[in-house]
Amino acid sequence: MRIQLAQRAEADELLGRNPFALLTGMLLDQQVAMEWAFTGPYTIAERLGGDLTPEEIVSRDPEEFAALLAAKPAVHRYPSSMAKRVQQLAAYLVEHYDGDAEALWRDVSEGKEVLRRLNALPGFGKQKAQIFLALLGKQLGVRPEGWREAAGAYGEEGSLRSVADVVDDDTLGKVRAAKQAAKQAAKSG
Secondary structure, eight states: OOOOSSSSHHHHHHHHHOHHHHHHHHHHOSSSOHHHHHHHHHHHHHHHTSOOOHHHHHTSOHHHHHHHHHSSSOSSSSHHHHHHHHHHHHHHHHHHHTTOGGGGTTTOOBHHHHHHHHHTSTTOOHHHHHHHHHHHHHHSOOOOBTHHHHTGGGGSTTOOSSGGGOSSHHHHHHHHHHHHHHHHHHHHO
16 A cells, blocks of 8 residues: 555655654644645655665754754744654664664564554654554554554544545545544534
């Protein structure tokens, strides 16, 4: 299955072949449009002049990296704070997984263990970890035992709650509508 979260072919291609880029897109997916967040890893890679790796991100001076994210068009609404978070994520992966983002889920037999590992990442809380686990299961075929249960409502078959369910323009619209309805329900309830 081809990732279509950035809704831009070259950005989606990077997300589909680079697990660190996909994690970075998920990290950036807050307080900006999903497509903007998931295009971020491609924009960063372009500005760095190569592929996106945790080692490359860690090697960058924090101020220079923040300036790289802030250059127009900015990678995120809050480029300085997100630059710091991306570097923290990269440093964690280098320290705990030798820079191999896919090692978070490769050869893991239980969904709850993948969720625990994702939840331990800097910038990933329970909800973001569950959404990413659902994305792994639904779109990348990473389905350790109990993954749907560990992903909670995001793992439900046929749900249209999050980026885990976006596979084309139609599902993007349905996920957006479901999020709007949930926001309205929360405001009035």
